[in-house]
Amino acid sequence: MKNKILMKGNEAAAEAAVIAGCRYYFGYPITPQNEIPEYMSKRLPEVGGTFIQAESETAAINMVFGASAAGARSMTSSSSPGISLKQEGISYLAAAQLPCVVINVSRGGPGLGNIAGSQGDYFQATRGGGHGDYRTIVLAPANCQEIADLTLEAFDLADEYRMVVMILADGFLGQMSEPVVLPKPSGKTFSKEWAVGIGNKNKVASLILSPEDGLTKHNYVLKDIYDRVEESVIKYEEYMIEDADYILCAYGSSARICKQAIQELRAQGIKVGSFRPITLWPFPYKELKKATEGKKRVLTVEMSFGQMLEDVKLSVNGTIPVDFYGIPGGMIPTPEEIVERIKSYE
Amino acid sequence: MNNEELIYTKSKSMTQRETHYCPGCTHGVVHKLIAESLDEIGMVDNAIVIAPVGCAVLIYDYLALDGVEAAHGRAPAVATGIKRVHPDKLVISYQGDGDLLAIGMGETIHAANRGENITVIFVNNAIYGMTGGQMAPTTMPGQKTTTTQSGREPDDVGMPIRACEIINTLDRPVYIERVSCHNPANINKAKKAIKKALLNQKEGKGYSFVEVLATCPTNWGLTPKKSYEWLESTMIPYYPLGVFRDKEE
Amino acid sequence: MEKIIFAGFGGQGVISAGKLLAIASMREGKEVSHIPSYGAEMRGGTANCAVVVSDDEIASAIVHKPTICIVLNEPSLDKFESLIESGGILIYNSSIINRKPQREDIKIYSIPCNDISEHNGSIRAANMAALGALLKVKPELATMESMKMALVEGISERNHKFNPTNIKVMEEAYSYLK
Structure with a gap:
């Protein structure tokens, strides 16, 4: 009981990301998820990390792309309209097999909608959301403790499968406060020999024009991963x-x-x-x-x-x-x- | 062959791949200037190039560096993410006119405004090359493109945008220069500018921006020779060459 | 299980009052949840938050029908009076609410929150008066001791200097109700 902290869902997500070793956060303000960038702006510099309030959601997700290509644990968060803007980057991340965590504290839509919690983004989250034949792992917490636990796990899943992992919460979960016992880091490590900046002269790219069946083959590589995820990553209550x-x-x-x-x-x-x-x-x-x-x-x-x-x-x-x-x-x-x-x- | 006779070798920063660029296109020249500069400042193994969407999208096939391909216009954002993770590496954002001034204007301005310690090489050839010759933000008044078939009409679509001048309104950039590569003398100047911009980054000075006026003979509908003449007679008067800012001076 | 709504003008501190109660109850081993109204509503309009305190896992944290309602202004009384569960509790701020509540099937407590706050030297502690009254009416929620600890945990450090006043206001409101 002593180690329980009353935390907002948004704060629990942010702190769990820090515990998971995420040191790079890029985001753009939008209600009802503002506590995440606010928390990160204060917390990340304390642990030697980087927070950037980007000029847009598209810029933010592409900063994540860069940090992830450079081998770092990186994340962004937003709410529905902002997640729509991030879909471009999410598709590129999926294509380039870059791991990252995206949190959607969803709100009412379509359009600007309202700022109450809503579950209107299920199709967008589970069917890829951006263009092309790809998947993201989507985790749906139902309380603040689970937001913390799943955010922590999301980073491991992202690295293990080199995929985008989305936390699909909603405004109620982001804004509500509940007792949270902060999770411990899993201690898992992942080799990132594919990253740039480590002396390997690597390429991180998604354009595959040749050979003619190059892109098809790459899609099958992704499909194999998705098949493994479907076998191994199932959670329910x-x-x-x-x-x-x-x-x-x-x-x-x-x-x-x-x-x-x-x-x-x-x-x-x-x-x-x-x-x-x-x-x-x-x-x-x-x-x-x-x-x-x-x-x-x-x-x-x-x-x-x-x-x-x-x-x-x-x-x-x-x-x-x-x-x-x-x-x-x-x-x-x-x-x-x-x-x-x-x-x-x- | 005796070593004494060796007066030129290919840069170590370039791969053996032949480029796909058209005859008279200056992308290859700019690639070479970057590669030679990296050789000379000793950063061959410590540089990461961001490929834009546009004709230079395969730049990482030609430069023997780490390469990351960004979505259209997002290169400065991707560069920001990489640079924050690897502050000791040189990060080069290589962008065309559509990438930098149309779809990526926001990213361009804000990376410059934050003073990211990166080097932006902006290749301005006044047209969209890869997609087949549509109007660019830098297309000249009256210039025919596939989307301005009677010539760019400023009353309808405005005047071409001058990148260096816009960047020069911001506080943080340390170095801004516009160069051209339509003849050897200017190519030498371009080389100096690019090398300086990379050196600035190596020394941690901050954001450097080099605009290179470039040709696109294929989409301009000109021979290579005529395209160099057109660049000189039409583009340079509107896009004046020179140093806009050098915080060392 | 108690389902509590704190409501008032934005700036009356109803969201933080709810948070303090949640922390105090949590420290006594209860399950708790706190959901604020948020966004534009918080600036000048009416604000409210829902707190659930339970011995068991809280299923829904959304409160449609409160068992306890604390209202600090008249629009909040208008909005929530009819929603209170039969047999529930209403605590209202008689300093600035001029009308009498209408319900006859609930327990109603009137307390001059602003007056108690003001004569203890603060114009901003009406929410603390409401909390003091709530602890008297429903001692099962939390003890005064836990609430004092919650003031340290739940209020940012730069505002700890107001806690002696906050405690005085809470205690006076606690003894105000007989």
């Missing part, structure tokens, strides 16, 4: 699944609303459990399928019009009915609304 008749499927903030709804439904004698994907890509297709076997129905709950819903349907693949409840635009579903929907199945 099950809650009261075993005897449940109905399964709520939600991630991040909406998964917490679901948990409360489950407690209320269980108190009324209705058997409900939940399945919370933590890796949104790779999505735990097989695990969700297994968790829903023999159940009466799945209710997907999102703060959007239903984006993860498509993955849930792909997973369940028609074996049981999949329903959806959600609100777009920065509103959050209430436990009562979820309770009502589940009770309508009885």
